[in-house]
Amino acid sequence: MKKVFVLVLVITLLAGGLQAQKRGNNKGSRSVPSSMVNGKSDEAGALSIKDIRQLPPPVAGMESTLKAALEQRRTIRTIREEEMPIDLVSSLLWSAYGINREEQNLRVVPSAVNVQEFDIYLFDRQGIYLYDAQKNILKMVLEGDHRAEISGQKHFAQAPVSVVIVANYDRMTVFKDESVRDFYAAVDCGYVSQNIYLFCASAKLATVACGAINRDELTKMMGIKNGKPMLAHPVGFGE
Numbered sequence: 001m002k003k004v005f006v007l008v009l010v011i012t013l014l015a016g017g018l019q020a021q022k023r024g025n026n027k028g029s030r031s032v033p034s035s036m037v038n039g040k041s042d043e044a045g046a047l048s049i050k051d052i053r054q055l056p057p058p059v060a061g062m063e064s065t066l067k068a069a070l071e072q073r074r075t076i077r078t079i080r081e082e083e084m085p086i087d088l089v090s091s092l093l094w095s096a097y098g099i100n101r102e103e104q105n106l107r108v109v110p111s112a113v114n115v116q117e118f119d120i121y122l123f124d125r126q127g128i129y130l131y132d133a134q135k136n137i138l139k140m141v142l143e144g145d146h147r148a149e150i151s152g153q154k155h156f157a158q159a160p161v162s163v164v165i166v167a168n169y170d171r172m173t174v175f176k177d178e179s180v181r182d183f184y185a186a187v188d189c190g191y192v193s194q195n196i197y198l199f200c201a202s203a204k205l206a207t208v209a210c211g212a213i214n215r216d217e218l219t220k221m222m223g224i225k226n227g228k229p230m231l232a233h234p235v236g237f238g239e
């Protein structure tokens with residue numbers, strides 16, 4: 001009787017362990033593990049994580065046809081201060097760098113040798129957040145309104161949110177020369193930027209790709225160790 005009890009206990013424990021392992025491997029999981037909240041270091045090696053915001057599923061603002069989005073794609077520099085709804089923020093980030101094939105962990109944008117080198121940051125009035133596409137969450141890396149520090153260009157202070165695309169060179173070691181890493185980071189970044197433009201055209205939002213940004217200050221402020229802020233996109237409603 002005792003042997004049977006021990007056997008049942010062992011089987012139950014093993015089954016529980018396998019379930020937990022399976023849950024851990026599920027890259028598409030939308031749940032936020034409690035171990036990631038408050039003060040843990042993030043994978044990008046930036047600052048400590050103080051807060052996590054769950055994003056809604058990225059569906060809002062996607063109704064436009066590709067033809068209409070291409071026709072409407074344009075730079076709009078006059079951006080109102082009006083807050084952007086979180087469902088549009090979610091769709092914006094997914095369009096920029098979301099996962100579209102969860103099984104293989106592949107994204108809406110291609111990257112040379114599939115290095116997936118970018119960290120996508122969202123700046124808003126509350127702080128700077130790192131976008132985690134696998135979990136569909138934002139992880140705060142720095143508290144406070146730092147939008148105007150991205151660049152002296154006035155649209156950054158006005159737009160409710162800005163996306164900053166950072167190439168993480170730790171993921172580009174397959175390219176031995178710095179010049180090759182720079183080349184592919186720039187090429188790959190173009191896809192992200194164009195997706196932001198097309199989403200904004202689809203959702204009737206205003207944006208501008210900006211290369212003239214405070215790269216050194218951002219690198220220091222965001223705690224970027226081996227990477228480069230490439231482009232920034234202020235986003236919001238146009239006038």
Ligand SMILES: Cc1cc2nc3c(=O)[nH]c(=O)nc-3n(C[C@H](O)[C@H](O)[C@H](O)COP(=O)(O)O)c2cc1C
Pocket residue numbers: 073074075076077153208209210211212213
């Ligand atoms: C790599 C890149 C960097 C850019 N940097 C800036 C910038 O710093 N400030 C700005 O106002 N516009 C910037 N632009 C926007 C261009 O000026 C704009 O795309 C161009 O005038 C064509 O207008 P369109 O986008 O409406 O077709 C940039 C565009 C690209 C592709």
